[in-house]
Amino acid sequence: MESGLQPGDRLPTERMLAEKLAVSRGTIREALKCWESLGVVEMRKGSGSYLLRPVSPQSLHMPLTVEGRDVATLLHMLDVRRALEAEAAAICAERATAAEIRTIQSHLEAMEPVFFGPVDISAEADWAFHRSIIDTANNPLITQIVDGLRSLMHRFWEQPLGIVDFGHASFPFHRAVFDAIAQRDARMAREQTMNLLETVRADLQRGAAAREFEANG
Helix, strand or coil, rough: CCCCCCCCCCCHHHHHHHHHCHHHHHHHHHHHHHHCCCEEEECCCCEEEECCCCCCCCCCCCCCCCCCCCCHHHHHHHHHHHHHHHHHHHHHHHHCCCHHHHHHHHHHHHHHHHHHCCHHHHHHHHHHHHHHHHHCCCCHHHHHHHHCCHHHHHHHHCCHHHHHCCCCCHHHHHHHHHHHHCCCCHHHHHHHHHHHHHHHHHHHHHHHHHHHHHHCC
Protein backbone atom coordinates (compact mmCIF):
# COMPACT_ATOMS: atom_id res chain seq x y z
CA MET A 1 0.00 0.00 0.00
CA GLU A 2 1.55 3.32 -1.16
CA SER A 3 -0.28 5.40 1.46
CA GLY A 4 2.37 4.74 4.07
CA LEU A 5 -0.12 3.09 6.41
CA GLN A 6 1.29 0.66 8.94
CA PRO A 7 -0.47 -2.23 10.72
CA GLY A 8 -2.75 -0.75 13.36
CA ASP A 9 -3.38 2.47 11.43
CA ARG A 10 -6.91 3.61 10.60
CA LEU A 11 -7.78 3.59 6.91
CA PRO A 12 -9.30 6.64 5.22
CA THR A 13 -13.10 6.72 5.23
CA GLU A 14 -15.07 4.91 2.54
CA ARG A 15 -15.97 8.29 1.01
CA MET A 16 -12.35 9.39 0.85
CA LEU A 17 -11.24 6.09 -0.67
CA ALA A 18 -14.05 6.20 -3.22
CA GLU A 19 -13.09 9.73 -4.28
CA LYS A 20 -9.38 8.92 -4.46
CA LEU A 21 -9.89 5.72 -6.46
CA ALA A 22 -12.80 7.06 -8.54
CA VAL A 23 -15.13 4.20 -7.68
CA SER A 24 -18.40 3.91 -5.79
CA ARG A 25 -18.58 3.61 -2.02
CA GLY A 26 -20.32 0.26 -2.55
CA THR A 27 -17.26 -1.00 -4.41
CA ILE A 28 -15.02 0.20 -1.57
CA ARG A 29 -17.26 -1.47 1.01
CA GLU A 30 -17.16 -4.81 -0.82
CA ALA A 31 -13.38 -4.58 -1.18
CA LEU A 32 -12.99 -3.91 2.54
CA LYS A 33 -15.21 -6.87 3.38
CA CYS A 34 -13.06 -9.07 1.15
CA TRP A 35 -9.90 -7.79 2.81
CA GLU A 36 -11.45 -8.37 6.22
CA SER A 37 -12.15 -12.00 5.31
CA LEU A 38 -8.46 -12.35 4.42
CA GLY A 39 -7.39 -10.86 7.75
CA VAL A 40 -5.86 -7.79 6.11
CA VAL A 41 -8.18 -5.20 7.66
CA GLU A 42 -10.58 -5.06 10.58
CA MET A 43 -13.86 -3.16 10.24
CA ARG A 44 -14.93 -1.77 13.61
CA LYS A 45 -18.49 -0.53 13.87
CA GLY A 46 -18.57 3.15 14.73
CA SER A 47 -14.79 3.46 14.52
CA GLY A 48 -13.72 2.71 10.98
CA SER A 49 -11.45 0.21 9.25
CA TYR A 50 -7.94 -0.59 10.44
CA LEU A 51 -5.00 -2.18 8.68
CA LEU A 52 -3.93 -5.44 10.32
CA ARG A 53 -1.18 -6.57 7.96
CA PRO A 54 1.19 -4.80 5.56
CA VAL A 55 0.15 -4.86 1.92
CA SER A 56 2.26 -4.53 -1.20
CA PRO A 57 2.05 -5.62 -4.85
CA GLN A 58 4.09 -8.67 -3.82
CA SER A 59 1.70 -9.68 -1.03
CA LEU A 60 -0.03 -13.03 -1.21
CA HIS A 61 -3.04 -13.41 1.08
CA MET A 62 -4.44 -16.83 1.87
CA PRO A 63 -8.04 -17.05 3.12
CA LEU A 64 -8.66 -19.23 6.17
CA THR A 65 -12.11 -20.55 6.99
CA VAL A 66 -13.03 -22.76 9.95
CA GLU A 67 -16.58 -23.97 10.41
CA GLY A 68 -18.28 -25.58 13.34
CA ARG A 69 -17.74 -25.72 17.07
CA ASP A 70 -17.99 -29.45 17.55
CA VAL A 71 -15.35 -31.80 18.90
CA ALA A 72 -14.18 -32.77 15.42
CA THR A 73 -13.42 -29.13 14.63
CA LEU A 74 -11.52 -28.69 17.88
CA LEU A 75 -9.48 -31.81 17.16
CA HIS A 76 -8.69 -30.49 13.69
CA MET A 77 -7.51 -27.29 15.34
CA LEU A 78 -5.38 -29.28 17.72
CA ASP A 79 -3.68 -31.04 14.80
CA VAL A 80 -2.76 -27.63 13.38
CA ARG A 81 -1.46 -26.49 16.76
CA ARG A 82 0.67 -29.63 17.00
CA ALA A 83 2.24 -29.00 13.61
CA LEU A 84 2.90 -25.30 14.14
CA GLU A 85 3.69 -25.00 17.83
CA ALA A 86 5.89 -28.08 18.08
CA GLU A 87 7.99 -26.83 15.19
CA ALA A 88 8.08 -23.30 16.60
CA ALA A 89 9.41 -24.68 19.90
CA ALA A 90 12.10 -26.64 18.08
CA ILE A 91 13.12 -23.56 16.10
CA CYS A 92 13.33 -21.57 19.34
CA ALA A 93 15.61 -24.16 20.88
CA GLU A 94 17.92 -23.89 17.90
CA ARG A 95 17.92 -20.14 17.30
CA ALA A 96 16.64 -18.14 20.28
CA THR A 97 18.96 -15.53 21.72
CA ALA A 98 19.60 -15.34 25.46
CA ALA A 99 17.36 -12.27 25.64
CA GLU A 100 14.53 -14.06 23.84
CA ILE A 101 14.80 -17.03 26.20
CA ARG A 102 14.54 -14.63 29.13
CA THR A 103 11.38 -13.17 27.58
CA ILE A 104 9.82 -16.61 27.25
CA GLN A 105 10.79 -17.35 30.83
CA SER A 106 9.15 -14.15 32.05
CA HIS A 107 5.89 -15.15 30.38
CA LEU A 108 6.13 -18.62 31.92
CA GLU A 109 6.70 -17.19 35.38
CA ALA A 110 3.77 -14.79 34.92
CA MET A 111 1.52 -17.64 33.79
CA GLU A 112 2.25 -20.29 36.42
CA PRO A 113 0.77 -18.45 39.47
CA VAL A 114 -2.53 -17.75 37.67
CA PHE A 115 -2.83 -20.96 35.65
CA PHE A 116 -5.55 -22.48 37.84
CA GLY A 117 -7.32 -19.18 38.43
CA PRO A 118 -10.17 -17.43 36.57
CA VAL A 119 -10.33 -18.45 32.92
CA ASP A 120 -10.13 -14.92 31.53
CA ILE A 121 -6.85 -14.28 33.38
CA SER A 122 -5.28 -17.70 32.94
CA ALA A 123 -6.19 -17.82 29.23
CA GLU A 124 -4.43 -14.56 28.46
CA ALA A 125 -1.35 -15.57 30.45
CA ASP A 126 -1.25 -18.96 28.72
CA TRP A 127 -1.61 -17.29 25.32
CA ALA A 128 1.21 -14.86 26.11
CA PHE A 129 3.54 -17.78 26.90
CA HIS A 130 2.69 -19.71 23.74
CA ARG A 131 2.83 -16.56 21.64
CA SER A 132 6.28 -15.68 22.97
CA ILE A 133 7.56 -18.99 21.62
CA ILE A 134 5.82 -18.48 18.28
CA ASP A 135 7.19 -14.95 17.99
CA THR A 136 10.71 -16.12 18.82
CA ALA A 137 10.56 -18.69 16.02
CA ASN A 138 10.46 -15.60 13.79
CA ASN A 139 8.52 -17.26 10.99
CA PRO A 140 5.84 -14.84 9.74
CA LEU A 141 3.80 -17.63 8.17
CA ILE A 142 3.54 -19.55 11.45
CA THR A 143 2.65 -16.33 13.28
CA GLN A 144 -0.02 -15.30 10.79
CA ILE A 145 -1.66 -18.71 10.64
CA VAL A 146 -1.81 -18.95 14.42
CA ASP A 147 -3.20 -15.41 14.62
CA GLY A 148 -5.82 -16.32 12.06
CA LEU A 149 -6.94 -19.25 14.19
CA ARG A 150 -6.75 -17.48 17.54
CA SER A 151 -10.51 -17.03 17.89
CA LEU A 152 -10.95 -20.78 17.60
CA MET A 153 -8.06 -21.39 19.98
CA HIS A 154 -9.94 -19.44 22.61
CA ARG A 155 -12.55 -22.18 22.64
CA PHE A 156 -9.93 -24.43 24.22
CA TRP A 157 -9.71 -21.99 27.11
CA GLU A 158 -13.41 -21.45 27.78
CA GLN A 159 -14.23 -24.77 29.45
CA PRO A 160 -15.39 -26.54 26.26
CA LEU A 161 -17.85 -29.38 26.73
CA GLY A 162 -18.39 -28.29 30.33
CA ILE A 163 -14.98 -29.48 31.56
CA VAL A 164 -14.22 -27.30 34.57
CA ASP A 165 -10.61 -28.48 34.83
CA PHE A 166 -9.97 -28.30 31.10
CA GLY A 167 -6.28 -27.87 30.35
CA HIS A 168 -5.11 -28.37 33.92
CA ALA A 169 -3.14 -31.50 33.01
CA SER A 170 -1.00 -29.45 30.63
CA PHE A 171 0.44 -27.32 33.44
CA PRO A 172 3.78 -29.11 34.03
CA PHE A 173 4.52 -29.40 30.32
CA HIS A 174 4.78 -25.63 29.91
CA ARG A 175 7.90 -25.56 32.05
CA ALA A 176 9.16 -28.74 30.37
CA VAL A 177 8.88 -26.99 27.00
CA PHE A 178 10.72 -23.95 28.32
CA ASP A 179 13.47 -26.05 29.91
CA ALA A 180 14.07 -27.82 26.61
CA ILE A 181 14.29 -24.49 24.78
CA ALA A 182 16.66 -23.08 27.41
CA GLN A 183 18.84 -26.18 27.06
CA ARG A 184 18.89 -25.80 23.26
CA ASP A 185 17.37 -29.25 22.84
CA ALA A 186 15.18 -28.97 19.74
CA ARG A 187 14.08 -32.60 19.79
CA MET A 188 12.95 -32.36 23.40
CA ALA A 189 11.24 -29.01 22.84
CA ARG A 190 9.22 -30.53 20.02
CA GLU A 191 8.43 -33.64 22.06
CA GLN A 192 7.33 -31.75 25.17
CA THR A 193 5.09 -29.49 23.10
CA MET A 194 3.47 -32.57 21.63
CA ASN A 195 3.04 -33.98 25.15
CA LEU A 196 1.40 -30.73 26.27
CA LEU A 197 -1.08 -30.79 23.42
CA GLU A 198 -1.84 -34.47 23.94
CA THR A 199 -3.25 -33.55 27.37
CA VAL A 200 -5.57 -31.16 25.57
CA ARG A 201 -6.66 -33.94 23.22
CA ALA A 202 -7.37 -36.20 26.20
CA ASP A 203 -9.50 -33.49 27.82
CA LEU A 204 -11.50 -33.00 24.65
CA GLN A 205 -12.12 -36.70 24.29
CA ARG A 206 -13.07 -36.95 27.96
CA GLY A 207 -15.58 -34.14 27.57
CA ALA A 208 -17.02 -35.60 24.39
CA ALA A 209 -17.49 -38.98 26.08
CA ALA A 210 -19.23 -37.35 29.05
CA ARG A 211 -21.54 -35.40 26.76
CA GLU A 212 -22.43 -38.53 24.78
CA PHE A 213 -23.12 -40.42 28.00
CA GLU A 214 -25.49 -37.69 29.18
CA ALA A 215 -27.24 -37.58 25.82
CA ASN A 216 -27.82 -41.33 25.88
CA GLY A 217 -29.08 -41.31 29.44
